[in-house]
Amino acid sequence: MARDPGPLQPRAVQALRSHVRGQILLPGDAGYPLARRCWNASIDRSPAGIVRCEDAEDVTRALRIAAEYALPVTVRGGGHNVAGRAVADGALMVDLSRMRAVSVHADSRVAEVQGGALWHDVDVATARSGLATTGGLVSSTGVGGFTLGGGAGWLMRRFGLAIDNLRAASVVLADGRFVRASTDERPDLFWGLRGGGGGLGVVTGFEFALHPLRQVYAGVVVRPAEEAALVLRAFRDFTADAPDDFCGLLVLTHAPPLPFLDAAWHGRPVVITALCWSGEPSQAEAALAPLRRVGAPIADHVGPMPYVQWQHLQDMGAPAGRYHYWKTVSYRSLPDSAVDVLTDAARSLPTSLSEIHVQHLGGAVARAPAEETSFAQRDAGIFVNLIGVTQWPEEYPSMRERMRGLNEGLSRGALSRLLPNFTDDDDGRVPDQLGPERAERLQALRRRYDPDGRFVSV
Numbered sequence: 001m002a003r004d005p006g007p008l009q010p011r012a013v014q015a016l017r018s019h020v021r022g023q024i025l026l027p028g029d030a031g032y033p034l035a036r037r038c039w040n041a042s043i044d045r046s047p048a049g050i051v052r053c054e055d056a057e058d059v060t061r062a063l064r065i066a067a068e069y070a071l072p073v074t075v076r077g078g079g080h081n082v083a084g085r086a087v088a089d090g091a092l093m094v095d096l097s098r099m100r101a102v103s104v105h106a107d108s109r110v111a112e113v114q115g116g117a118l119w120h121d122v123d124v125a126t127a128r129s130g131l132a133t134t135g136g137l138v139s140s141t142g143v144g145g146f147t148l149g150g151g152a153g154w155l156m157r158r159f160g161l162a163i164d165n166l167r168a169a170s171v172v173l174a175d176g177r178f179v180r181a182s183t184d185e186r187p188d189l190f191w192g193l194r195g196g197g198g199g200l201g202v203v204t205g206f207e208f209a210l211h212p213l214r215q216v217y218a219g220v221v222v223r224p225a226e227e228a229a230l231v232l233r234a235f236r237d238f239t240a241d242a243p244d245d246f247c248g249l250l251v252l253t254h255a256p257p258l259p260f261l262d263a264a265w266h267g268r269p270v271v272i273t274a275l276c277w278s279g280e281p282s283q284a285e286a287a288l289a290p291l292r293r294v295g296a297p298i299a300d301h302v303g304p305m306p307y308v309q310w311q312h313l314q315d316m317g318a319p320a321g322r323y324h325y326w327k328t329v330s331y332r333s334l335p336d337s338a339v340d341v342l343t344d345a346a347r348s349l350p351t352s353l354s355e356i357h358v359q360h361l362g363g364a365v366a367r368a369p370a371e372e373t374s375f376a377q378r379d380a381g382i383f384v385n386l387i388g389v390t391q392w393p394e395e396y397p398s399m400r401e402r403m404r405g406l407n408e409g410l411s412r413g414a415l416s417r418l419l420p421n422f423t424d425d426d427d428g429r430v431p432d433q434l435g436p437e438r439a440e441r442l443q444a445l446r447r448r449y450d451p452d453g454r455f456v457s458v
């Protein structure tokens with residue numbers, strides 16, 4: 001059950017209604033119940049009010065009013081954060097869902113992206129010019145939270161994380177001041193925005209570097225879960241020195257009803273290897289062959305396709321409104337103990353919708369200087385995301401316990417820092433997930449840019 005929010009003072013509501021162009025939603029308004037919800041249905045919080053800003057000026061006005069009336073503030077980008085960091089009981093939610101414009105400057109290969117855009121908006125706009133930048137694996141994910149947490153995607157090993165492509169950010173600070181952050185302007189703030197998870201201001205605009213890319217050679221190979229150990233070891237060996245043009249992901253799951261998969265396999269435990277080759281297409285077959293010929297695949301569906309199409313293929317598997325509980329573990333290299341735990345888990349996932357993702361970093365991610373951004377995982381080679389999912393709230397507690405147990409089982413050899421984009425509510429505040437040095441530096445930045453603690457701690 002949602003808790004009762006503290007009501008906004010009538011004068012604060014009046015100020016918002018008179019100064020902000022966007023819609024104001026309060027408890028009791030028709031649009032409020034939907035607007036307060038996140039992608040993860042297990043987040044059930046009730047903000048005191050929601051301001052659907054139309055532009056950066058609206059954000060400035062909303063934050064000035066929040067400062068005047070001492071209102072705690074959260075920021076909603078795409079609302080995908082599984083810990084629900086976009087919404088807090090009793091706070092004012094600055095909702096950027098109406099700020100999704102993307103302008104592509106093909107000559108300078110730069111995209112200007114409004115703070116509430118989704119990756120779908122960016123991918124479609126940049127594809128028109130045959131350009132792309134590193135975005136999320138599911139295109140309904142918000143650019144905002146994704147980028148502030150680092151931003152890992154299919155192109156990261158070639159072009160770097162989202163933060164490595166970020167050239168500048170336009171930010172409204174807690175007191176309503178509008179500033180720019182880049183390596184030349186407020187470099188301290190720019191450092192904090194690139195990996196620190198947010199909480200330093202409202203980013204109303206991101207500027208990303210773009211790269212020429214129309215086609216990828218991509219697809220999936222499906223094998224029975226009994227081959228999980230074989231596939232995990234092959235993936236570990238292959239990714240240890242894979243070319244930057246390659247990015248792969250293992251998914252331990254129950255087989256979805258893929259049209260190219262024999263129906264007898266639908267719903268049975270499988271391990272799916274998702275492959276994406278973004279380099280020279282003529283080299284793809286040879287480069288991917290070692291991973292495709294492992295074991296006895298039950299389906300192999302890999303070939304050339306537009307990058308923007310590949311970016312949308314996984315969207316259907318990640319609808320909003322299910323109950324999620326996630327854990328994340330990173331390693332320099334996947335230890336044998338983790339292979340054993342994952343092999344067992346592949347045959348008995350906690351629920352029929354739950355998945356385990358094994359992904360690799362390295363390439364351009366590892367080459368970017370660690371101290372230049374607040375992202376804390378440049379040295380990680382592999383990360384494992386435990387994606388607990390159910391449609392039934394009554395199944396949630398047992399699923400969470402199973403996921404916690406698996407997470408515990410995977411702890412041997414794991415790095416102590418976490419990838420904030422995949423952490424849940426019980427993993428603590430983001431700065432503390434990044435190691436003590438980064439946590440201290442981010443706290444100092446928060447004291448500097450948000451001295452009154454206006455932004456609810458993320």
Ligand SMILES: Cc1cc2nc3c(=O)[nH]c(=O)nc-3n(C[C@H](O)[C@H](O)[C@H](O)COP(=O)(O)OP(=O)(O)OC[C@H]3O[C@@H](n4cnc5c(N)ncnc54)[C@H](O)[C@@H]3O)c2cc1C
Pocket residue numbers: 038039074075076077078079080081082084085086096115116135136137138140141142143144145146147148149150151152153197198199201202203204318421422458
């Ligand atoms: C289906 C799915 C797939 C995903 N795939 C990937 C993936 O491939 N790679 C990856 O790295 N992560 C991935 N993630 C994780 C995702 O990047 C994070 O959940 C991220 O926080 C989502 O950003 P959002 O804007 O949608 O979320 P929100 O919940 O809106 O925001 C998350 C946090 O960022 C802050 N924030 C958002 N926008 C702004 C802004 N403009 N200015 C200031 N603060 C802002 C919010 O206040 C909040 O603290 C995925 C998540 C889901 C649910």
